[in-house]
Amino acid sequence: MKETNDARFKSLLKQALRPISPELQRDLWPQMLRRIDERSPAKTVPWFDWALLAIVVISNLVFPHSILLLLYQL
Amino acid sequence: MAAQTEVRTQFSTAEIETLKQFAAGDLTAFETLFRQHQAQVYGWIVRVVRDTGAAEDLTIETFWRIYRARKRFDPKRSFGAWARRIASNVAIDHLKSVRPEACLSAEAVHAVEVDSDLQQHIRRQTERAFRQLPVKFRAVATLALVEERPYEEISKSLGISVGAVKSRVFRAVRLLRKKLKQSGVEP
Numbered sequence: 001m002k003e004t005n006d007a008r009f010k011s012l013l014k015q016a017l018r019p020i021s022p023e024l025q026r027d028l029w030p031q032m033l034r035r036i037d038e039r040s041p042a043k044t045v046p047w048f049d050w051a052l053l054a055i056v057v058i059s060n061l062v063f064p065h066s067i068l069l070l071l072y073q074l
Numbered sequence: 075m076a077a078q079t080e081v082r083t084q085f086s087t088a089e090i091e092t093l094k095q096f097a098a099g100d101l102t103a104f105e106t107l108f109r110q111h112q113a114q115v116y117g118w119i120v121r122v123v124r125d126t127g128a129a130e131d132l133t134i135e136t137f138w139r140i141y142r143a144r145k146r147f148d149p150k151r152s153f154g155a156w157a158r159r160i161a162s163n164v165a166i167d168h169l170k171s172v173r174p175e176a177c178l179s180a181e182a183v184h185a186v187e188v189d190s191d192l193q194q195h196i197r198r199q200t201e202r203a204f205r206q207l208p209v210k211f212r213a214v215a216t217l218a219l220v221e222e223r224p225y226e227e228i229s230k231s232l233g234i235s236v237g238a239v240k241s242r243v244f245r246a247v248r249l250l251r252k253k254l255k256q257s258g259v260e261p
Contacts, residue, residue: 006219006243006247009219009247009250009251010219010220010222012196012200013200013204013215013216013219013220014220015193015196015197015200016196016197016198016200016201016204017124017201017204017216017220018124020120020121020124020126021120021126022116022117022118022120022121023113023117024112024113024116024117024130024133025126027109027112028108028112028116028130028133028134029105029108029109029112031130031134032108032134032137032138035134035138036101036138036141039138
């Protein structure tokens with residue numbers, strides 16, 4: 001009885017739902033690569049490094065002698 | 075231990091090496107695995123969501139989740155089974171996000187000019203009732219009743235027991251019958 005019921009519902013559902021081809025029609029790798037490029041963390045210089053560079057440049061301009069100190073540190 | 079040995083023997087040395095490289099973050103290894111498994115993952119997703127356009131996007135989403143979780147992947151396990159499990163979750167998440175009525179118009183086109191009014195009415199009501207099923211019942215019913223996939227395969231892919239699959243199919247059929255009766259269709 002239960003099997004008959006299941007068969008009846010199988011038949012009803014197969015008629016009601018659009019048949020779907022499970023075959024993939026194209027290679028999705030290019031899309032995948034785009035996704036990886038878009039979502040991967042960008043390889044940018046952190047803001048802190050830019051701020052540090054700005055401080056060094058400004059201090060070198062304001063206090064030219066600090067260039068010697070910087071060269072000594074390098 | 076015996077199971078692990080069995081799993082190991084299923085893969086060639088080259089495959090295990092590719093899986094190890096993938097887990098270590100190698101993009102070429104990921105490409106190899108992607109090309110090997112994309113058709114299988116897509117085929118599984120499209121069976122659940124029944125929308126080819128969405129299935130392509132969801133295949134990409136599945137592999138994106140796989141790529142992000144690569145460090146947690148155990149190269150001794152089956153990549154295909156892991157991918158299918160993730161694909162099932164992605165497909166079910168998608169079904170949850172789509173309103174049941176959203177697909178009705180597209181599906182209805184299928185029936186136009188083919189059937190008598192009565193048959194068309196039955197089809198539409200069946201489809202409407204089906205779309206209103208809770209997602210976890212709908213996914214299992216699609217795979218078991220429409221696609222006729224084995225219960226064992228469904229259980230592994232969804233990460234539930236075979237008993238739970240049978241129970242969901244049973245409850246899905248019972249709910250469908252109730253909804254169809256309410257809309258005047260006697261299944």
